[in-house]
Amino acid sequence: MTDSHHKAALAAAAQFEKRVPPGDDRERLVCRTCGFINYQNPKIVVGSVVTWEDQLLLCRRAIEPRRGYWTLPAGFLEQNEEAEEGARREAWEEAFARIRIDQLLAVYSIPRISQIQLIYRGALLNPDVAAGVESLEVGLFAWERIPWEEIAFPSVHWALNHFAQAPEGAVFAPFGNPPSARLEQMALE
Numbered sequence: 001m002t003d004s005h006h007k008a009a010l011a012a013a014a015q016f017e018k019r020v021p022p023g024d025d026r027e028r029l030v031c032r033t034c035g036f037i038n039y040q041n042p043k044i045v046v047g048s049v050v051t052w053e054d055q056l057l058l059c060r061r062a063i064e065p066r067r068g069y070w071t072l073p074a075g076f077l078e079q080n081e082e083a084e085e086g087a088r089r090e091a092w093e094e095a096f097a098r099i100r101i102d103q104l105l106a107v108y109s110i111p112r113i114s115q116i117q118l119i120y121r122g123a124l125l126n127p128d129v130a131a132g133v134e135s136l137e138v139g140l141f142a143w144e145r146i147p148w149e150e151i152a153f154p155s156v157h158w159a160l161n162h163f164a165q166a167p168e169g170a171v172f173a174p175f176g177n178p179p180s181a182r183l184e185q186m187a188l189e
């Protein structure tokens with residue numbers, strides 16, 4: 001960032017103050033000059049539990065947080081992007097995987113990091129996968145070979161276990177946070 005960009009960013013930040021706008025119930029960043037409210041809302045993550053025959057696609061993270069740990073192909077939804085399209089894009093970016101989305105598997109709410117995660121159930125169109133720029137490596141794992149001790153995030157555990165509980169080929173209501181997730185959240189507060 002150049003010095004002039006830095007000064008402009010500081011000047012813009014100085015125009016905002018934290019206060020509760022009229023009709024609201026929480027502090028927001030509000031412009032002192034024009035009253036614009038800078039709402040800071042949760043990020044939406046989209047991803048998928050992807051299979052090829054009886055194997056599941058996992059990606060070893062090449063980025064922080066949790067670099068070197070295994071995860072599902074997932075990431076932030078982009079502006080003006082449909083959720084399913086975002087899940088397909090993430091599978092391509094992380095594993096060069098072409099996938100078909102079957103249905104929404106789960107919706108997870110993770111308030112500690114202000115995320116809502118939409119995780120789909122999907123299938124590879126072919127088994128040709130390779131590590132993308134955000135992955136150190138990718139692999140297809142039989143259930144008994146999943147590296148459970150090296151899974152990056154609790155929500156990946158949830159999604160894999162919810163996938164195992166989902167009736168194959170049946171339409172079902174999406175899963176949500178497991179009861180243990182609330183206990184984990186309370187321990188962090």
